[in-house]
Amino acid sequence: MALVNVLETPAGGFSFENASRNAALEKIFEGRKTPTPLKTGTTIAGVVFKDGVVLGADTRATSSEVVADKMCAKIHYIAPNIYCCGAGTAADTQKTTDILSSNLAIFSLNSGRNPRMVMATNIVQDMLYRYHGNIGAHLILGGVDCTGNHLYKVGPWGSIDTTPFMAMGSGDLAAMGILEDKFKPNMEMEEAKELVRAAIDCGIMNDLGSGHNIDLCVITRQGVDYIRPFQESLYKDNRNTKYKYRRGTTAILTQEVVPLKLEVVQETVLRMDM
Amino acid sequence: MERRCLDAQNKGVSTGTTILAATFDGGVVIGSDSRASVGGEYVSSKTINKVIQVHDQIFCCMAGSLADAQAVLKAAKFHLSFHSVQMQSPPQVIAAASVLKELCYNNKDELQAGFITAGWDRRKGPQVYVVSLGGMMVRQSVTIAGSGSTYIYGYVDAKYRPNMTREECLQFATNALALAMGRDNVSGGVAHLVVITKSGVEHVVVPGDKLPKFHDQ
Numbered sequence: 001m002a003l004v005n006v007l008e009t010p011a012g013g014f015s016f017e018n019a020s021r022n023a024a025l026e027k028i029f030e031g032r033k034t035p036t037p038l039k040t041g042t043t044i045a046g047v048v049f050k051d052g053v054v055l056g057a058d059t060r061a062t063s064s065e066v067v068a069d070k071m072c073a074k075i076h077y078i079a080p081n082i083y084c085c086g087a088g089t090a091a092d093t094q095k096t097t098d099i100l101s102s103n104l105a106i107f108s109l110n111s112g113r114n115p116r117m118v119m120a121t122n123i124v125q126d127m128l129y130r131y132h133g134n135i136g137a138h139l140i141l142g143g144v145d146c147t148g149n150h151l152y153k154v155g156p157w158g159s160i161d162t163t164p165f166m167a168m169g170s171g172d173l174a175a176m177g178i179l180e181d182k183f184k185p186n187m188e189m190e191e192a193k194e195l196v197r198a199a200i201d202c203g204i205m206n207d208l209g210s211g212h213n214i215d216l217c218v219i220t221r222q223g224v225d226y227i228r229p230f231q232e233s234l235y236k237d238n239r240n241t242k243y244k245y246r247r248g249t250t251a252i253l254t255q256e257v258v259p260l261k262l263e264v265v266q267e268t269v270l271r272m273d274m
Numbered sequence: 275m276e277r278r279c280l281d282a283q284n285k286g287v288s289t290g291t292t293i294l295a296a297t298f299d300g301g302v303v304i305g306s307d308s309r310a311s312v313g314g315e316y317v318s319s320k321t322i323n324k325v326i327q328v329h330d331q332i333f334c335c336m337a338g339s340l341a342d343a344q345a346v347l348k349a350a351k352f353h354l355s356f357h358s359v360q361m362q363s364p365p366q367v368i369a370a371a372s373v374l375k376e377l378c379y380n381n382k383d384e385l386q387a388g389f390i391t392a393g394w395d396r397r398k399g400p401q402v403y404v405v406s407l408g409g410m411m412v413r414q415s416v417t418i419a420g421s422g423s424t425y426i427y428g429y430v431d432a433k434y435r436p437n438m439t440r441e442e443c444l445q446f447a448t449n450a451l452a453l454a455m456g457r458d459n460v461s462g463g464v465a466h467l468v469v470i471t472k473s474g475v476e477h478v479v480v481p482g483d484k485l486p487k488f489h490d491q
Contacts, residue, residue: 129345157286157341161319
């Protein structure tokens with residue numbers, strides 16, 4: 001259902017604009033396997049604590065069996081008081097959260113109200129439902145608003161669920177184990193941060209699709225603390241990324257200077273009146 | 275996780291459920307379990323809410339694809355609310371059921387959701403309607419639906435009596451849900467029950483460990 005006061009998203013049904021473009025692109029590969037979309041193969045988790053919400057994510061983005069990005073940012077900004085972790089197809093989560101952020105801002109300006117978690121969840125649920133699961137965005141939205149501290153899980157087909165703790169992504173089973181074991185209602189901030197860190201860490205250690213650093217985002221009434229990275233990977237490479245060499249690295253054997261004689265053919269001066 | 279979703283015949287998270295509603299003398303009891311699953315092998319939520327209030331004294335239970343059911347109920351809430359503003363009076367239970375029926379029937383190719391609607395209105399008192407997958411709407415005095423309902427047809431047929439008291443009906447519904455949850459792998463969690471009468475609405479939640487036990491060693 002389209003919300004009034006929201007930027008126009010294409011009405012009703014799946015949009016087939018790109019079907020002919022996709023067919024042309026597939027022809028380029030001449031029947032060989034087309035490249036698979038970049039997936040975040042992820043562990044994301046969220047926990048509600050006494051004063052707010054903690055969101056956590058790993059930072060590995062994979063493309064089949066290759067790690068495409070070691071420092072991928074999976075916690076996206078939605079509103080000053082709402083952030084969203086995304087798992088699934090990287091492009092889909094990034095674009096969906098971008099669109100959600102814009103639509104929510106417009107909706108807030110038009111209605112004159114600060115953004116609420118239920119607003120954000122409804123907007124993204126409507127959008128994902130319209131595409132019937134073809135947008136591979138598995139999201140955990142977390143935020144603090146006038147009604148309290150909330151966490152919502154949105155599936156790619158458009159289903160929503162709300163619980164005080166949740167995990168998604170390929171490492172969700174591992175993370176859920178830690179959360180189920182150690183979660184307590186009304187935890188303090190440090191406890192909650194440590195719980196989310198442990199859950200993501202478990203995902204990193206036990207899931208091949210998750211890895212590298214842990215990012216944390218703590219949202220409270222007072223504000224947002226986006227800690228990137230909260231925990232760094234044990235495996236660091238000391239790569240010298242300076243590829244500029246000083247003069248004389250390559251020995252000069254001979255040198256010949258040939259001056260180019262240039263004639264002035266035409267000269268025009270344009271005055272700029274400042 | 276992606277593999278689990280791709281393998282799922284149903285679209286993503288399914289409510290794979292047990293839902294029921296029964297009329298008693300002066301009101302109606304509507305109830306469900308609280309499990310949401312993916313692909314028949316992962317419980318994605320132990321505490322999903324399947325009993326949704328679509329108006330002051332009308333509640334609906336959902337079965338099937340969670341995304342489809344939530345989307346349809348959202349639209350139904352809007353239509354009912356608009357209808358009641360236009361009519362300047364609370365909607366009738368049949369109106370709620372009809373809204374769901376229209377949506378399910380007209381979009382039967384895309385949707386995979388069934389509903390039980392129960393409520394109280396001034397004209398006909400307590401009523402229960404079932405809207406099945408293809409959009410058939412039927413009024414019944416007691417009805418069960420969802421994957422877990424197959425295990426309790428015998429129990430419901432044998433034990434339901436019209437004009438029970440409120441307590442008897444609540445016990446009947448709790449027992450039925452407990453039996454279904456005990457046998458169906460995709461039903462479980464807590465039992466959510468709502469009692470709707472002329473005077474109002476009462477929520478009863480029975481946690482899993484407090485459900486009646488039937489030969490469970």
